[in-house]
Amino acid sequence: MNLRRTENPPTRGEILVHIAASTKTIGICAMPGLPDPCCVLREGHAYKPVAGAPLAGVADQPNDPPMNEQATPSFGISSGAMLAAAYVVLGKLGLMLTIQPGHASGIFPPAGLAIAATYLWGAPTLPWIVLGSFTLNFLVTTAPLQISSAMAALCIAMASALQAWIGRAVLHRTIGPQTGLATIEHIGGYLLAAPCICLVSASLSVGSLALLGVIPRDQAPMAWMTWELGDTLGMVSIFPIMLALFGTPDAVWKDRRLIVSSIMAAVLILVGLAYVSVHQIESSKMSQSFHFQADRVTATIQDHLDEQEFILEQLDMALSSAQQESVSRDAFRELVQPALNRFPMLQAIEWVPEIPSSRRAMFEASQKQSVPEYLITQRNETGAMVPVPDRPIYYPIAY
Numbered sequence: 001m002n003l004r005r006t007e008n009p010p011t012r013g014e015i016l017v018h019i020a021a022s023t024k025t026i027g028i029c030a031m032p033g034l035p036d037p038c039c040v041l042r043e044g045h046a047y048k049p050v051a052g053a054p055l056a057g058v059a060d061q062p063n064d065p066p067m068n069e070q071a072t073p074s075f076g077i078s079s080g081a082m083l084a085a086a087y088v089v090l091g092k093l094g095l096m097l098t099i100q101p102g103h104a105s106g107i108f109p110p111a112g113l114a115i116a117a118t119y120l121w122g123a124p125t126l127p128w129i130v131l132g133s134f135t136l137n138f139l140v141t142t143a144p145l146q147i148s149s150a151m152a153a154l155c156i157a158m159a160s161a162l163q164a165w166i167g168r169a170v171l172h173r174t175i176g177p178q179t180g181l182a183t184i185e186h187i188g189g190y191l192l193a194a195p196c197i198c199l200v201s202a203s204l205s206v207g208s209l210a211l212l213g214v215i216p217r218d219q220a221p222m223a224w225m226t227w228e229l230g231d232t233l234g235m236v237s238i239f240p241i242m243l244a245l246f247g248t249p250d251a252v253w254k255d256r257r258l259i260v261s262s263i264m265a266a267v268l269i270l271v272g273l274a275y276v277s278v279h280q281i282e283s284s285k286m287s288q289s290f291h292f293q294a295d296r297v298t299a300t301i302q303d304h305l306d307e308q309e310f311i312l313e314q315l316d317m318a319l320s321s322a323q324q325e326s327v328s329r330d331a332f333r334e335l336v337q338p339a340l341n342r343f344p345m346l347q348a349i350e351w352v353p354e355i356p357s358s359r360r361a362m363f364e365a366s367q368k369q370s371v372p373e374y375l376i377t378q379r380n381e382t383g384a385m386v387p388v389p390d391r392p393i394y395y396p397i398a399y
Contacts, residue, residue, distance in 0.1 A: 036357040073222035075121040080128035083117055086110075087132025088139070094234065095140055097275050097283040104206075104227035106275050109268070110136070111198060111231035112238025114160055115167035119239075120246055122168070133157035148212045155208035156201075162199035163168045163231075170197055180252035191236065232359060258329045284370065315349065329370050332399040367398065 036292040054360065090109040097105045117125040137153035181187055196387070206224040209215045215223055244260040249252045253260075318335060336349040353364045362377065367374040376396045377385045 023161040028077075047368040075124040079121075080125070080131075083113070083125060084128045084132035084135065087113060087129065088136045090223055090238075091132070091136040092140070092232070095136075097272065098335055102387045103201075106226060106233070107237070107268075107272055108230035109226075109238045110234065111163070111201065112159070112235035113242065115171075115197065115235055116239045116242030118168045119171050120242065123165070126165060129164055130157045133160040133339065138303070148214065150279045152209055152212050152214050153213075156258075157203045159201045159204035159208070161203070163197060166200055167197040167235075169330040179243070180246050180247070180249075180256070181243065182252070190239070193241075195232045195233045198228055199233060204229040233271065237264055285344045304343065304345075308339070308343055311343075312349070315351075329399055350397050351399040352395050353398050355396060357390060357392050357394070360394060363394075363396070363398075 021190075039382050049347045057368050087110045090113055094108045094110065095106040097107055114129045119130070121355075132154050132159040137156050138150075141149050141153070170193050172191070175181070175186045179186050179190075181190060202224050206215075206220055206227055209223070210217050210220040241264045244253055244257045315335060322326070332351060339349060340346055353363075355376075364375060376394050378386045380386045
């Protein structure tokens with residue numbers, strides 16, 4: 001340890017202290033009643049000053065970090081794997097709040113997790129965010145595995161990582177690289193920055209889904225709004241919890257860690273329960289509306305079918321076997337044409353009398369008066385029309 005002399009040594013009773021780091025204190029004191037400084041303190045050890053020196057000043061330690069900075073905890077493979085796993089778990093929980101047929105959750109905690117992790121540990125978190133997001137979207141997809149679905153999952157993962165990196169830059173400028181969120185300026189800046197940061201993933205992800213055809217383009221605006229809201233609420237709720245658990249400086253968060261985490265977790269749970277309640281109410285309303293409309297359509301269809309059945313019954317009475325011989329083709333057309341005009345869904349109305357084998361020749365002869373080539377026919381195995389072989393009863397189309 002080298003000691004540097006000061007040009008103007010302090011007078012008796014003065015104390016000169018230099019703090020080189022949060023855990024290392026180097027001090028030189030001049031005690032009242034003593035002619036020279038008594039000691040130099042460094043990490044709890046006492047050092048005698050150089051003989052003849054008016055006063056030893058501050059130790060030169062160029063490698064020590066400043067007081068307001070703390071070493072960032074290392075972020076290795078195990079930490080990354082835990083981050084990716086947490087992303088998937090929180091994502092599965094968040095997507096349970098998705099209103100079908102939707103592609104975004106009203107609360108998406110992984111957005112806050114990713115932004116907070118990148119804010120705390122920097123670029124090493126980005127590959128793990130991509131992995132977690134891609135895995136989540138791959139697991140929750142209901143469509144058959146295709147290139148488009150894989151591309152959609154990759155686009156969402158890249159957008160999530162980009163949002164986290166931009167969020168880190170914005171928050172570093174807004175609230176600084178280390179914050180206790182203890183001032184109005186920091187809290188206000190954080191709350192204002194959250195929706196702006198979350199525009200990134202909402203815009204890029206929904207745009208990619210629309211371009212890839214995963215969602216219809218007319219549904220993109222609503223999906224974008226839901227995505228933006230879900231990411232914003234996820235960031236507002238999860239970011240403070242992450243700071244409370246892993247934030248620096250440790251002295252600031254030590255006494256508030258449990259309180260902040262508990263409050264934000266409770267808020268997140270309450271918001272989630274409220275969202276679920278609203279979701280259930282809206283789903284119930286939609287279900288009731290659907291059943292009401294379905295009942296109306298069913299009743300309308302049944303009324304039309306009943307009316308058509310009544311008309312057919314009337315025609316059957318008019319064309320009973322006792323009267324059939326006296327009804328000509330033109331008369332039949334006049335009978336059924338009003339029904340065909342009233343009910344466009346009726347493609348044809350036919351009269352199919354029961355003809356015993358003994359009357360077949362007479363029936364065919366009467367029909368040939370209007371249709372000279374008329375025969376009672378049927379299709380054979382090849383689909384060609386051939387005369388029906390002898391049988392006891394025939395049901396030919398008369399009109």
